[in-house]
Each structure stands twice: as C-alpha cells, then as structure tokens.
Amino acid sequence: MSTKTDTPREPGPEADAGSDLGTAGSQLSTAPTEDVSFPSLGPLGWARWFWRQLTSMRVALLLLFLLSIGAIPGSLIPQTSVDPTKVDQFKAEHSTLAGIYDKLGMFHVYSSVWFSAIYLLLFISLIGCIVPRSWQFVGQLRRRPPAAPRRLTRLPAYTTWRTDVAPDEILGAAQRLLKKRRFRAHRAGSAIAAEKGYLREVGNLVFHVALIVMLVAFAVGGLWKSEGNKLVTEGDGFSNSLTQYDEFKSGPFYDTDDMEPFGFKLHRFDATYERTGPQRGTPRTYRAQVSYFLGADGKQHRSAIEVNTPLDIAGNKVFLLSHGYSPVVTVKDGRGKTVFHGATAFLPADPKNLTSTGVVKVPGAQTKDGKRNQLGFQAMFVPTFGGRGTGSMFSQFPALDFPVLSVNAYHGDLGLDSGLPQSVYKLDTKRLKKYQDGKGGILKKMLLPKDRVERHAGSKNKAAVRAAEEQTTMKLPNGEGSITFEGVKSWASFKVSHQPGNGLALTGAVAALLGLAASLFIQRRRVWVRAEKGADGVTVVEMAGLGRSESARLPEELAGLAGALFPDAPPAPDAESGTEAGTEPGARPEPDAGPATAPAPDTEDPAEPTDSDGPADPSEGARA
Numbered sequence: 001m002s003t004k005t006d007t008p009r010e011p012g013p014e015a016d017a018g019s020d021l022g023t024a025g026s027q028l029s030t031a032p033t034e035d036v037s038f039p040s041l042g043p044l045g046w047a048r049w050f051w052r053q054l055t056s057m058r059v060a061l062l063l064l065f066l067l068s069i070g071a072i073p074g075s076l077i078p079q080t081s082v083d084p085t086k087v088d089q090f091k092a093e094h095s096t097l098a099g100i101y102d103k104l105g106m107f108h109v110y111s112s113v114w115f116s117a118i119y120l121l122l123f124i125s126l127i128g129c130i131v132p133r134s135w136q137f138v139g140q141l142r143r144r145p146p147a148a149p150r151r152l153t154r155l156p157a158y159t160t161w162r163t164d165v166a167p168d169e170i171l172g173a174a175q176r177l178l179k180k181r182r183f184r185a186h187r188a189g190s191a192i193a194a195e196k197g198y199l200r201e202v203g204n205l206v207f208h209v210a211l212i213v214m215l216v217a218f219a220v221g222g223l224w225k226s227e228g229n230k231l232v233t234e235g236d237g238f239s240n241s242l243t244q245y246d247e248f249k250s251g252p253f254y255d256t257d258d259m260e261p262f263g264f265k266l267h268r269f270d271a272t273y274e275r276t277g278p279q280r281g282t283p284r285t286y287r288a289q290v291s292y293f294l295g296a297d298g299k300q301h302r303s304a305i306e307v308n309t310p311l312d313i314a315g316n317k318v319f320l321l322s323h324g325y326s327p328v329v330t331v332k333d334g335r336g337k338t339v340f341h342g343a344t345a346f347l348p349a350d351p352k353n354l355t356s357t358g359v360v361k362v363p364g365a366q367t368k369d370g371k372r373n374q375l376g377f378q379a380m381f382v383p384t385f386g387g388r389g390t391g392s393m394f395s396q397f398p399a400l401d402f403p404v405l406s407v408n409a410y411h412g413d414l415g416l417d418s419g420l421p422q423s424v425y426k427l428d429t430k431r432l433k434k435y436q437d438g439k440g441g442i443l444k445k446m447l448l449p450k451d452r453v454e455r456h457a458g459s460k461n462k463a464a465v466r467a468a469e470e471q472t473t474m475k476l477p478n479g480e481g482s483i484t485f486e487g488v489k490s491w492a493s494f495k496v497s498h499q500p501g502n503g504l505a506l507t508g509a510v511a512a513l514l515g516l517a518a519s520l521f522i523q524r525r526r527v528w529v530r531a532e533k534g535a536d537g538v539t540v541v542e543m544a545g546l547g548r549s550e551s552a553r554l555p556e557e558l559a560g561l562a563g564a565l566f567p568d569a570p571p572a573p574d575a576e577s578g579t580e581a582g583t584e585p586g587a588r589p590e591p592d593a594g595p596a597t598a599p600a601p602d603t604e605d606p607a608e609p610t611d612s613d614g615p616a617d618p619s620e621g622a623r624a
Contacts, residue, residue: 054121055128063122064211070118074109077101081108081249110222123215130208137201145195147188148528152544157555159562160542163569167531167539173568174529177561183527191530200548203518206511213508221501226250226259233326233343233491237265240316240496254498260314264292269490271323273399281352281398288320288492305494315500321493324348324356327381327405327449328486331360334368334479339375343489346381347425353395356381359427360483363416368479375476376410376427377483393446405447405485407474409435435477445474447485524548527561531569538572541565 041049053059078086087107091098105112152158163170167190174192178185183194228245230238238244240262250256272285288305294314305311311318326343333339339362346358362375385404386396393406413431415422422428435443450472473484525547534540543565545558 051128054125055132056125057129060122060125060129063118063125067115067118067122070109070115073106077106077109079107079109081111119215119219123212126208126212126215130205130212133208134205137205140201141198144186144188145184145193145526147193148191148530148544152528152530152542155544155546156550157545157558158543159558160540161569162534162538162540162572164572165539165569167533170531170539170541170565170569171529174531174565177564177568178527178529181561190532191528194527194529195525196527197522197524197548199518200522200524201519203515203520203522206515207519208515210508210512210515213511214505217501217505217508219501220504221251221499223251223253224498224500226254226256226496226498228496229321229493230496231345231491231493232266233345234266234268234489235343237263238494239263245496260294260316261296262292262294262298262313262316264290264311264313264318266290266492269323269492271399271490273397275397283398286320286323288494292318305492316496316498319495319497321495322348323493324354324491325381325383325400325403326489326491327358327379327403328489329360329377329405330484330486331362331365331375331377331481332484333362333365333375333481334373335366335370337366339365339481341486343491345425345491346379350395352398354383354398355393355395358425361414361416361424361427363414365411365481373411373480374414374416375481376412376414376429376432378408378410378427380406381488383488400488403449403452403488405449406444407447407483407485408442408444409474409476409483411435411476411480443474443477447474447483448472449485449487451487523551523553525554525557527558529565539569541569 078090080087091102101107105114109115149155171187171190171192175185175187175194178192178194181196183196184198185192185194187193226248227250228248230244230246232238240259242248242256242259266288268289270285270287270289271283274280274282274284286307289302290305290311291300291302292311292313293300303311305318305320307320310320324346326345328343329340330338331340340360344358344360346356348354348356350356357378357380360375360377360379362377365373365375367373380393381403382393382395383399383403384395384397384401386394393404410427410429410432412433415428415431437443448471450469453472472486473482475482525545527543527545530542531539543558543562545554547554
C-alpha cells in the first residue's frame with residue numbers, strides 16, 4: 001500500500017530556483033535570506049573608500065609582499081644598470097623571451113613603472129596608516145586610564161580579601177605602589193586605575209615609521225648614488241674624476257661636477273694562498289697597500305684596503321674587488337727604438353689559479369726603413385707554469401712561483417684611427433696579419449721574466465746572460481722588432497661607491513628591529529584596585545587586571561602587586577574563628593595565595609556596562 005500526499009508549495013528563493021522540496025528544502029539551510037541594498041557612492045564617497053582601503057594595514061602588508069616579489073626578477077634577470085653586456089648577451093640568446101621581458105621592463109626592474117607604482121603606493125599607505133594612529137596614541141597618552149568596571153570579578157585576573165585598614169589608606173598605598181612599578185595611576189571614586197605598557201604602541205609606531213625611513217633611504221640612495229670601477233697596477237694611482245673610471249654609473253640626480261677631490265696610489269699588493277690540503281690555492285691574505293689624499297693639496301696618508309675593510313674617503317667607500325697580474329714588457333720596432341715599455345693588465349680566465357689573457361697594442365711602431373707598421377700581441381700569462389713538456393699553457397697555483405708569458409705577434413692596422421671605441425683587453429685582428437714562423441704557422445713563443453732569469457744567471461756570466469735573453473725575448477721576422485718580458489706586477493680592482501642613503505637605511509633598520517621587539521615582548525595592561533567598606537564595617541579590597549592580549553604574565557604580575565600591598569592592607573581576622581580571613585588557624589597568610597584567580601563566569605548580567613567617571617573612550621571600557 002502506498003500513500004502520496006500533495007503539499008502546496010510556498011513561494012521562496014528555492015521554489016523560484018526550481019527546487020522540488022519547496023519550504024521543506026529551505027529548512028536544510030540556516031543561512032538567512034537578506035535583501036541588502038547599498039547606497040550609491042558619488043565621486044567623493046568612492047575616493048574616501050579607496051583612501052580607507054589604501055591606508056589599511058592589510059593593504060600595506062599586501063604591498064610590502066608585492067614589493068618583495070617584484071624584486072625577485074631584478075636578482076634573476078640581467079639588469080641594464082648593473083651589466084649591459086650580460087643584457088645584450090641574454091637578448092642574443094633568447095630573442096623571443098627578451099622581447100617579452102623588454103616590454104615588461106624586466107631588464108630595468110627597479111626603475112620600471114610597475115615597480116615604482118608599488119613603491120609609491122606602499123609609501124603612501126604607510127604614511128596614511130601611521131599619521132592617524134599617531135594622533136590616536138597621543139590622545140591616549142593625554143587621557144587618564146579608565147575607571148574600574150562595576151564588576152571586577154569578570155576580568156581574567158582577579159583577587160580579593162578583607163582588611164581592617166581604612167579604604168583611603170589602602171588606596172593611597174596602592175597608588176604609591178603602582179607608581180613605583182611605573183604604572184600611570186590615578187584615583188577614580190573608590191578605586192585606583194592604573195595602566196602600563198605604552199611602549200608596545202610606541203614600538204609599533206616606531207616600526208612603521210622605520211619602514212618609511214628605509215623607503216626614503218633607498219630612494220635617496222637610488223637617486224643620488226654613484227658607483228665606479230677602476231683597475232690600478234702597482235705604482236699607478238687614481239683620481240676621482242669621470243675620465244679616470246673604467247666603468248661608471250650614477251643616479252639621475254647625481255651631479256658629476258660635484259665629485260669630491262680625492263685620490264689614492266697603489267704601492268704594493270700582498271696576496272698569500274693556502275699551499276697544502278683541500279683548500280690549496282685559497283686566498284688567505286688580500287691586502288692593497290695604498291696612500292690616499294683628500295683635496296687638491298691634501299696630505300698623503302698611508303692605509304691598507306682589504307676585502308671586508310674598505311677605505312672611507314669624503315663619504316665615499318673604496319672597496320677591494322679582485323686581483324690579477326700585469327706583465328711588464330718592452331717592445332722595440334724595426335729601428336731598434338723602444339716604442340712601448342710598461343705593465344699591461346691581464347684579465348684572469350681561471351679565477352682560481354689566475355691563468356690570464358691580455359693584449360699589447362703598439363700603434364707607433366715602424367719598420368727599419370721608416371714605414372708605419374703597427375704591432376699587436378696576443379698573450380697568455382700563467383703565474384705558476386704547469387705545462388712543462390706538453391706545450392700547453394695553464395697555471396697550477398695563483399702565486400708567482402714560475403711565471404711564463406706566451407706571446408703571438410701581429411702587424412698591420414690596429415684600427416685605432418677609425419674613431420670607434422675598442423677594448424684594451426681585446427685585439428681586433430680584422431686588419432692585421434700574422435707573423436709567420438719558419439713552418440708556416442703563427443709566430444709564438446713562451447717567455448720567462450727577465451728580472452728573474454738574470455738574477456738566477458748572474459750578471460758576470462755572459463753566456464748565461466745571452467741564454468737568458470733568448471728565454472725572455474721574442475724577435476720578429478725581417479728585423480721588424482722584438483718584445484721582451486721584463487717582469488710582473490700585481491694589479492687590484494677597486495670599486496668607489498657613494499651611497500648617501502646607507503646611514504639613513506641603517507638607522508631605519510635598527511629602529512625597525514627595536515620597534516618590532518617592543519611590540520612583540522611588551523604587553524599593554526591595566527590594573528584596578530578597589531577598597532570599600534562592607535556592611536559589617538570591614539574593608540573589602542579587590543584587585544583585577546586586564547591585558548591587551550592573553551598572557552600568563554598578567555596573573556603573575558597581579559599576584560606580585562597583591563603581595564606587595566599585603567603589608568599595608570593585612571587580612572582581617574575572622575570574627576567567629578579568631579583567625580585571619582581566608583587562612584588556616586594559626587597560619588600566616590601567603591601573599592601569592594589566592595591572587596590572580598579566574599572566577600566562574602557571571603551569568604546574571606552578561607552585558608553589564610562599566611562605570612567610568614574618567615574621560616576614557618566609552619566603547620573601550622576596561623579593555624586594554
């Protein structure tokens with residue numbers, strides 16, 4: 001037997017949606033049906049809404065997160081401001097991806113429109129957060145702590161006892177005690193209201209102000225900074241002028257006409273290396289012995305620059321970057337005239353053992369009949385030769401244990417008169433011809449340093465001197481000249497950096513850490529002490545505390561305050577038993593026994609208003 005009952009449907013949202021259950025189905029959901037209509041916002045309303053959203057702490061944190069995310073491409077993708085050569089190389093190797101990156105500004109992240117927009121919005125958001133909160137905090141400092149609530153038993157930390165001491169004496173003693181513990185305390189009716197922990201809010205504000213200071217410091221450092229690199233060989237110097245730098249870049253507001261007049265000279269470079277064990281070849285000492293001056297007629301001062309010890313001159317820091325060798329060569333042309341003599345810096349191809357490459361360009365050479373014959377030499381230098389018997393060039397150790405220079409010779413047109421810039425470390429062989437050896441190959445030879453060979457051979461042994469000359473000099477065919485390896489000097493690469501925002505950024509970072517520590521470890525809390533005569537004439541003392549956040553330290557602190565107040569308000573003896581109230585017969589009351597207990601919730605009046613005759617915010621009541 002089957003029974004079917006048809007129940008009429010009631011119109012509703014579910015019925016309109018096609019539900020077959022009607023009203024019965026709607027009872028399965030407890031979500032209320034609301035018909036909310038929002039008032040239309042005009043331009044001023046939308047502007048106010050946008051400003052409130054922008055200046056909220058949630059948006060500030062979101063912008064800070066976006067700023068950190070936006071800085072990631074700047075460290076992963078080559079930047080034009082750091083190394084234009086790597087940017088060109090990346091574009092050549094990834095043509096499709098480079099076009100997308102170029103449109104998104106990935107090759108100049110920190111000056112791109114989107115990164116600048118995040119930066120400025122974060123700056124505005126932090127200012128909009130801090131200014132209102134600062135005024136609010138100043139208002140809190142000017143107001144007194146709020147008066148005690150009507151029922152102190154409802155607070156999380158509470159204690160009470162009875163005493164024969166008059167209420168005025170107890171309140172006076174409590175006020176003195178709280179002020180001694182660095183509470184702001186005042187009397188409000190029959191209670192003392194006290195508050196402590198304002199440094200928490202101070203730390204919070206200092207933290208956010210410090211963020212603004214760091215943002216300003218980064219902006220100042222980016223707009224007024226300058227940075228340049230200079231390679232200096234032993235015996236040479238440097239003056240702080242734009243033409244002296246090998247590479248120089250600066251911020252948009254930096255004025256090169258206002259460069260500080262200073263300079264330095266590299267006297268000697270000291271380098272020592274680990275010679276045994278798994279760390280063999282690792283540098284142990286990198287020290288540049290320099291003398292520097294400040295001003296056009298400044299006095300010379302001696303100093304040393306190390307990797308982590310820069311030289312500070314007139315607000316500029318001189319950092320030691322790298323080290324290498326500069327072979328000293330002498331070039332004579334076909335007339336026997338010395339057309340080049342000096343040290344030429346070679347760049348390391350092997351950073352560990354300092355196998356280095358370089359070139360020597362001699363544009364002023366001539367043949368023996370006076371015709372122009374520019375010379376060019378490609379060379380490889382090893383400080384400790386390791387290719388004995390193999391004919392190959394490689395270094396076994398970065399120190400000058402067995403220096404060897406391998407030279408290839410060219411002649412013709414170096415292209416220096418074309419007006420196009422050339423690298424001093426590369427030789428353009430398009431217009432040059434190779435000097436041939438007797439076997440049809442390019443003329444090349446391995447040379448030893450003349451100063452060492454002569455010192456080893458001795459100046460009185462003519463045969464040894466002639467043999468030394470053969471080892472140190474390569475003669476060009478047809479009497480067109482020669483090149484002699486005289487010796488080796490060290491060079492050091494320096495970075496001269498002017499960062500005007502560094503001190504401000506350091507101040508902001510330290511202030512941010514201190515402010516964060518204060519906001520995390522300091523708790524803002526309030527304490528009330530009430531003393532009133534009971535119906536039997538005995539004074540009832542109540543103490544309660546409330547913290548801004550839950551903490552186990554608040555009950556402990558309240559217990560300590562109660563224990564400190566006991567000598568001024570000793571518990572009254574019980575009239576019936578002849579003992580002190582709340583203690584065992586004959587026992588001395590313990591100051592920490594009883595305080596800071598949490599009573600059962602009061603269910604009679606769960607929404608009891610607070611009685612506050614002070615100027616505190618009524619919406620705040622007893623909340624911290």
